[in-house]
Structures are given as C-alpha cells and as structure tokens.
Amino acid sequence: xxxxxxxxxxxxxxxxxxxxxxxxxxxxxxxxxxxxxxxxxxxxxxxxxxxxxxxxxxxxxxxxxxxxxxxxxxxxxxxxxxxxxxxxxxxxxxxxxxxxxxxxxxxxxxxxxxxxx
Numbered sequence: 473x474x475x476x477x478x479x480x481x482x483x484x485x486x487x488x489x490x491x492x493x494x495x496x497x498x499x500x501x502x503x504x505x506x507x508x509x510x511x512x513x514x515x516x517x518x519x520x521x522x523x524x525x526x527x528x529x530x531x532x533x534x535x536x537x538x539x540x541x542x543x544x545x546x547x548x549x550x551x552x553x554x555x556x557x558x559x560x561x562x563x564x565x566x567x568x569x570x571x572x573x574x575x576x577x578x579x580x581x582x583x584x585x586x587x588x589x
Contacts, residue, residue, distance in 0.1 A: 494520040494552035496567035522568035
C-alpha cells in the first residue's frame, strides 16, 4: 500500500495490518519506519469515529502537558465504529469520549484543528 505526498513522492505505509489506536495515547514509532519517512504519515491505523488526532508540532510544543484531563479511554473493538486513518509517529490520539474537552482546551490556547483552519 502506498500514498503520495503533495509533491508527488511515494510514501510507503510501514504496516500491512492497521493498528487499533481507538484507546488513545501517543502514537508509537514503529521499528521499521525508515528515517526519511519519520515526518510523514506512514502508519495505517483504526480510529473510532470522533477521535481527535493532535499533530506532532502541538505534542512537541508541550501544550498537552498542561492538560490535566483524561485522553485515553476504552478500546473500541466493533469494526463498524472504526475508520481507517494514516497517521504519523509521535502524534497524539484523543479518545472519542474526551475529544471535545481537549479540542476546547486547545482552542483556549489559540490552536484550532486541523492546523491552519
């Protein structure tokens, strides 16, 4: 499976089976990701519809360390409630249950998702 960057370069998805990330948390760096693809979406995942993906730049800024609420919840195993997404290492996934609170927290700090909107 492969995707293309806006420049037309090919990006290879590093995992054949999607990882269920519906629980939430920091997206792990998979050992087979080539260094040149570290800053690109390369991980195929299953997310619960309504989950929030926080970009790497926001996670690295330290803003999420100020958030004292929950971000992880129960894992969703019902495939009808999951959707495929391509994500990148070190992004944060917020469980559907807590996504509205986290989005409100980020808006109060001047961050609107998706970035640039």
